[in-house]
Amino acid sequence: MKTVGVDIGSLVTKIALLDDSNMIDYRIDRSTFDFKRIGHNLFDDILEKNNLKRADVYVMSTGYGRNSIDIADDRITEITAHAKGAQYFYPEAHSVIDIGGQDSKAIVISKKTGNVIDFQMNDKCAAGTGRFLEVMAHALEIPIEEIGELALNSKKPAAISSTCTVFAESEVISLFARGASKIDIAAGIHKSIARRVAGMAKRIGVGQTLVFCGGVAKNIAVKKYLEIELGYEIVTPKYPQLTGAIGAALIGQDNMKK
Amino acid sequence: MTQSEKTNWRPMWEDLGIDMEKHDQLLGVLPDIFKEVYIDSQKNRPEAMGFWDFVVGDLHGIRISELKKAKEEGKKVIGTFCLYVPDEIIFALDAISVGLCGGTNFSNYASEDLLPNNICALIKSALGFGVGNICPYYSMTDILIGETTCDGKKKAWEVLKDYKPVYVMETPQCKSRPEAREHFIAEIKALVTKLEIVTGNKLTVEKLKATMEKIAKKRTQMCRVYEARKTDPPPISGKDALIMSQVAFYDDPDREIEMVSKLADELEDRINKGIGVVNKGTKRILISGTPMAIPNWKLHHIIETSGAVVVTEETCTGTRYFDSEFPEIKGESIDDLLGLVANRYLDINCACFTPNDKRLKDIKQLFKEYNADGIIFYTLSFCQTYDIEAIMFEKELKKEGIPVMSITTDYSSEDESQLKTRIQAFLEMI
Numbered sequence: 001m002k003t004v005g006v007d008i009g010s011l012v013t014k015i016a017l018l019d020d021s022n023m024i025d026y027r028i029d030r031s032t033f034d035f036k037r038i039g040h041n042l043f044d045d046i047l048e049k050n051n052l053k054r055a056d057v058y059v060m061s062t063g064y065g066r067n068s069i070d071i072a073d074d075r076i077t078e079i080t081a082h083a084k085g086a087q088y089f090y091p092e093a094h095s096v097i098d099i100g101g102q103d104s105k106a107i108v109i110s111k112k113t114g115n116v117i118d119f120q121m122n123d124k125c126a127a128g129t130g131r132f133l134e135v136m137a138h139a140l141e142i143p144i145e146e147i148g149e150l151a152l153n154s155k156k157p158a159a160i161s162s163t164c165t166v167f168a169e170s171e172v173i174s175l176f177a178r179g180a181s182k183i184d185i186a187a188g189i190h191k192s193i194a195r196r197v198a199g200m201a202k203r204i205g206v207g208q209t210l211v212f213c214g215g216v217a218k219n220i221a222v223k224k225y226l227e228i229e230l231g232y233e234i235v236t237p238k239y240p241q242l243t244g245a246i247g248a249a250l251i252g253q254d255n256m257k258k
Numbered sequence: 259m260t261q262s263e264k265t266n267w268r269p270m271w272e273d274l275g276i277d278m279e280k281h282d283q284l285l286g287v288l289p290d291i292f293k294e295v296y297i298d299s300q301k302n303r304p305e306a307m308g309f310w311d312f313v314v315g316d317l318h319g320i321r322i323s324e325l326k327k328a329k330e331e332g333k334k335v336i337g338t339f340c341l342y343v344p345d346e347i348i349f350a351l352d353a354i355s356v357g358l359c360g361g362t363n364f365s366n367y368a369s370e371d372l373l374p375n376n377i378c379a380l381i382k383s384a385l386g387f388g389v390g391n392i393c394p395y396y397s398m399t400d401i402l403i404g405e406t407t408c409d410g411k412k413k414a415w416e417v418l419k420d421y422k423p424v425y426v427m428e429t430p431q432c433k434s435r436p437e438a439r440e441h442f443i444a445e446i447k448a449l450v451t452k453l454e455i456v457t458g459n460k461l462t463v464e465k466l467k468a469t470m471e472k473i474a475k476k477r478t479q480m481c482r483v484y485e486a487r488k489t490d491p492p493p494i495s496g497k498d499a500l501i502m503s504q505v506a507f508y509d510d511p512d513r514e515i516e517m518v519s520k521l522a523d524e525l526e527d528r529i530n531k532g533i534g535v536v537n538k539g540t541k542r543i544l545i546s547g548t549p550m551a552i553p554n555w556k557l558h559h560i561i562e563t564s565g566a567v568v569v570t571e572e573t574c575t576g577t578r579y580f581d582s583e584f585p586e587i588k589g590e591s592i593d594d595l596l597g598l599v600a601n602r603y604l605d606i607n608c609a610c611f612t613p614n615d616k617r618l619k620d621i622k623q624l625f626k627e628y629n630a631d632g633i634i635f636y637t638l639s640f641c642q643t644y645d646i647e648a649i650m651f652e653k654e655l656k657k658e659g660i661p662v663m664s665i666t667t668d669y670s671s672e673d674e675s676q677l678k679t680r681i682q683a684f685l686e687m688i
Contacts, residue, residue: 076686077682078679079686080683080686103676118656123673
């Protein structure tokens with residue numbers, strides 16, 4: 001039984017093709033402003049490369065753009081999809097922290113049923129999201145792929161008190177003016193995201209095994225500071241960005257069995 | 259009705275000094291919003307809702323002309339902003355009470371230079387409508403009666419007094435204390451004295467008794483509509499019940515009694531016939547928190563287009579408006595009756611009081627009575643008291659296994675898709 005999970009995020013579109021509960025192929029690409037087209041292109045491509053037709057698969061969409069594409073048989077929110085996807089990688093998962101392009105969320109999973117029992121999501125603001133990291137990387141003129149690695153070299157992370165992206169940007173500039181190093185400022189930025197997200201996660205009682213996913217999970221400094229804030233080790237799946245797409249595809253499997 | 263739709267109200271608005279350009283813009287967008295939220299996205303609505311559809315279509319028409327006529331006959335129009343100002347007293351003095359509001363950020367531009375950024379959307383909007391001359395209801399009022407139920411409003415009265423006569427009634431902070439009741443009664447009496455001067459009329463036992471009965475009757479009819487929502491499937495949507503409550507704040511009480519009771523009759527009939535607005539078993543949501551003024555239908559619309567139905571609101575535009583009642587209206591003197599009025603109003607559990615644990619009890623009871631599946635706390639940004647209570651109550655309710663989520667938002671639409679995700683995830687969870 002083949003199902004496809006299509007996760008259209010605000011920045012990145014992810015597609016996972018599953019045969020029963022095994023992922024056999026995937027696609028990851030920028031969503032761009034024309035995310036409908038990107039979604040369709042990636043979908044057509046993954047079918048073609050695997051010699052499949054539309055009728056051979058069941059499609060579940062999730063993410064920010066889940067209601068905008070017409071290839072889906074059904075749709076589910078990224079909260080439910082991430083809870084399911086986290087258990088694909090770690091069946092014993094207790095909680096999930098997902099930091100994506102424009103939002104971050106914490107999820108607690110029921111041990112008994114594997115369903116979501118509580119969740120929190122950031123309010124309408126970029127604090128504690130991938131976007132915050134992007135804006136700060138830009139201000140520091142460091143490529144986004146390198147900023148995490150660089151931050152880990154800091155011995156004395158700068159204190160960034162503002163959680164607002166706009167204010168934090170001017171805070172970064174004034175830190176520069178006071179002579180703080182790029183490395184220390186970068187570390188401060190990562191700490192600030194971790195503090196914000198960990199605070200939200202603690203409010204709903206997250207615990208181990210905690211699965212860290214979403215695009216920002218690829219950043220090792222955010223992971224390290226999250227572990228410091230939470231006081232325990234957290235785990236990152238092999239494909240952190242695909243968690244939602246895989247979860248959606250798995251829910252598609254469940255739907256078909258019904 | 260079609261004939262009155264054709265009535266040209268423009269001269270009346272111009273006479274009132276309305277900013278016609280802005281007012282045209284407002285009335286230009288409202289019908290589209292209403293059509294989208296109420297007409298296109300709902301089916302199988304009660305026929306009696308036709309009245310409210312008409313009222314929204316004629317938002318500043320007939321009712322304003324009625325107020326104009328009443329004023330020509332010497333009556334005074336009194337503007338209020340909170341359910342703590344007793345309507346009974348205003349109507350008993352032959353004046354007309356109009357609940358003023360502000361449920362859209364359309365009017366914010368007019369209050370921007372008077373208020374700080376970080377203030378609740380309701381105050382920003384209401385003040386904007388007033389000083390910007392965009393709301394004919396505001397323009398019709400002879401005096402505004404404020405109260406001290408929140409810090410933002412306390413200061414707003416000071417701003418407004420440069421534009422309109424304002425009288426402020428002091429509501430207590432710790433209402434369970436015996437002296438609070440004494441003080442509240444003294445405040446009600448002071449309000450009577452003030453309104454006697456404004457209206458030139460004298461409060462009498464007969465008049466007060468009669469209006470207490472009338473306003474209680476209006477509340478009873480609203481309770482009937484809410485009672486009907488306890489059924490699964492509910493015979494009316496949350497959105498339709500909400501607009502009924504919103505309009506009740508400024509419409510003529512006699513007409514409200516007639517129209518709301520007609521609606522309640524139809525709903526009871528629908529229940530007998532097993533007619534609902536959604537399928538049986540549709541997830542039922544209780545909303546609790548800050549008031550929703552016209553045209554703030556944002557949260558209800560998101561919930562009800564996500565496959566769930568709102569079955570009750572523990573808000574000022576919901577149960578807090580009409581749930582508590584006079585046990586029996588009897589008394590030989592004005593003092594006796596005002597004592598009853600004070601008791602009835604002090605029975606409303608608003609977050610402006612401390613302590614306010616009775617509100618949590620109310621919420622738990624409503625959750626049970628309405629067979630709700632989950633609770634959504636709704637707080638307008640910068641309303642500290644409701645925001646803090648949402649966190650406190652969320653913890654308590656979760657201990658009892660009740661699914662709860664909290665939303666803090668305002669009138670803007672920029673967070674709609676994010677709210678949709680959060681609400682849909684909540685619905686998938688429960």
